[in-house]
Amino acid sequence: MLGKVPTSLIIPATSYKCNHLxxxxxxxxxxxxSALRHYNTSDIHMIxxxxxxxxxxxxxxxxxxxxxxxxLPLYARDMGATGxxxxxxxxxxxxxxxxxxxxxxxxxxxxxxxxxxCIGLLAYSIISLGYIxxxxxxxxxxxxxxxxxxxxxxxxxxxxxxxxxxxxxEEGKWMGYAHAAFFAGFGLGPxxxxxxxxxxxxxxxxxxxGGLNLLAFLITLFFLPEIGRRKMATSPRPSFKEMSASRMxxxxxxxxxxxxxxRGGIMTFLPIFAVMLGLSITxxxxxxxxSILTVTILSPLGGMFADRFNRRALIVVGKVIFIISMVVIxxxxxxxQLLAVLLVQGLGGxxxxxxxxxxxxxxxxxxxxxxxxxIFSMAMSIGMVIGPLLGGVLADFGNINSVFYFAAGMGLAGxxxxxxxxxxx
Numbered sequence: 001m002l003g004k005v006p007t008s009l010i011i012p013a014t015s016y017k018c019n020h021l022x023x024x025x026x027x028x029x030x031x032x033x034s035a036l037r038h039y040n041t042s043d044i045h046m047i048x049x050x051x052x053x054x055x056x057x058x059x060x061x062x063x064x065x066x067x068x069x070x071x072l073p074l075y076a077r078d079m080g081a082t083g084x085x086x087x088x089x090x091x092x093x094x095x096x097x098x099x100x101x102x103x104x105x106x107x108x109x110x111x112x113x114x115x116x117x118c119i120g121l122l123a124y125s126i127i128s129l130g131y132i133x134x135x136x137x138x139x140x141x142x143x144x145x146x147x148x149x150x151x152x153x154x155x156x157x158x159x160x161x162x163x164x165x166x167x168x169x170e171e172g173k174w175m176g177y178a179h180a181a182f183f184a185g186f187g188l189g190p191x192x193x194x195x196x197x198x199x200x201x202x203x204x205x206x207x208x209x210g211g212l213n214l215l216a217f218l219i220t221l222f223f224l225p226e227i228g229r230r231k232m233a234t235s236p237r238p239s240f241k242e243m244s245a246s247r248m249x250x251x252x253x254x255x256x257x258x259x260x261x262x263r264g265g266i267m268t269f270l271p272i273f274a275v276m277l278g279l280s281i282t283x284x285x286x287x288x289x290x291s292i293l294t295v296t297i298l299s300p301l302g303g304m305f306a307d308r309f310n311r312r313a314l315i316v317v318g319k320v321i322f323i324i325s326m327v328v329i330x331x332x333x334x335x336x337q338l339l340a341v342l343l344v345q346g347l348g349g350x351x352x353x354x355x356x357x358x359x360x361x362x363x364x365x366x367x368x369x370x371x372x373x374x375i376f377s378m379a380m381s382i383g384m385v386i387g388p389l390l391g392g393v394l395a396d397f398g399n400i401n402s403v404f405y406f407a408a409g410m411g412l413a414g415x416x417x418x419x420x421x422x423x424x425x
Contacts (some may be wrong), residue, residue, distance in 0.1 A: 176303015
């Protein structure tokens with residue numbers, strides 16, 4: 001049995017990771033600092049090895065999704081879907097994803113991440129063929145519901161991989177790179193989807209989505225090492241109830257929930273708004289891609305800012321830019337004007353999202369990375385359920401411009417809640 005440890009040998013810690021390591025090293029500071037340097041060096045080596053594989057897998061998967069996303073509202077409308085059915089089709093995907101994510105996130109903290117990521121990618125690829133089978137709006141909604149469950153195993157787990165290995169003080173940098181890989185697929189997808197649909201038909205885009213997710217599955221299966229068990233072996237596993245007591249968790253959850261409520265309506269009705277301006281399918285793909293590609297290009301820079309400046313302030317600034325762009329969209333009346341507004345909107349996202357994700361990684365070290373990423377991704381999914389449904393009601397009983405004003409209002413509410421919950425951070 002050990003005697004009392006002299007207070008001169010106890011090493012103060014100012015962060016979770018340092019405290020976690022140094023609490024196991026009740027020795028002199030030189031030994032502790034040497035061990036900590038080795039710990040960080042190991043993380044840096046591992047993330048540099050793993051990240052390109054994860055990035056390529058995320059890019060392939062989101063490219064497949066991006067090919068279809070701007071064309072899906074038009075595809076559903078041609079089937080006779082009303083505004084409310086459009087909302088249901090988009091919401092069904094988000095509902096099943098929101099249900100699956102916290103379960104899979106918790107399981108990945110306990111059993112490793114690679115298995116769930118592979119299952120999700122393979123299932124997503126196979127279910128993509130269901131879009132060709134669907135002949136009406138209810139069948140299309142069913143396909144989206146099933147595919148959403150598969151999607152719940154992909155992005156949150158991939159982000160948890162990155163969060164596991166992000167060195168302390170570089171959370172923004174690596175999450176910025178992750179956002180770049182994630183949004184690169186979404187940004188290039190609409191461009192490819194528009195061209196493929198115009199020249200080869202809608203069925204080709206669905207086959208492309210399935211094929212690209214199959215490619216991501218093969219990359220993950222054969223090249224991605226399993227790191228989840230090693231990283232989580234000594235990490236705490238608090239309950240979701242304990243996680244919900246964190247004011248930062250509440251703040252980021254509120255921010256992401258309100259943001260995605262607004263974005264859910266935009267994703268559903270922006271292509272239809274573009275059609276009303278007289279844009280071709282190719283030009284629709286360009287305007288949808290514009291905001292996303294701006295996020296892709298600027299996210300690494302936004303991540304570096306998140307490691308150097310106040311992350312709360314960056315989130316607020318980025319969100320204000322988003323709100324202004326939403327108010328201006330209904331005032332546009334040409335391709336050039338809409339394109340310019342969406343480029344500015346992308347700038348706001350590149351500022352806010354890496355900072356929010358860096359804060360999420362900090363919380364993940366306390367509560368389990370898979371569980372935390374899943375909870376915040378679930379907030380986005382819940383918003384994607386509510387947003388399209390409310391947007392459909394607003395579009396049916398009001399006009400399409402009201403969808404964008406509603407998104408701006410939700411963004412304003414999100415800023416207020418985020419500032420309130422994190423005011424003592």
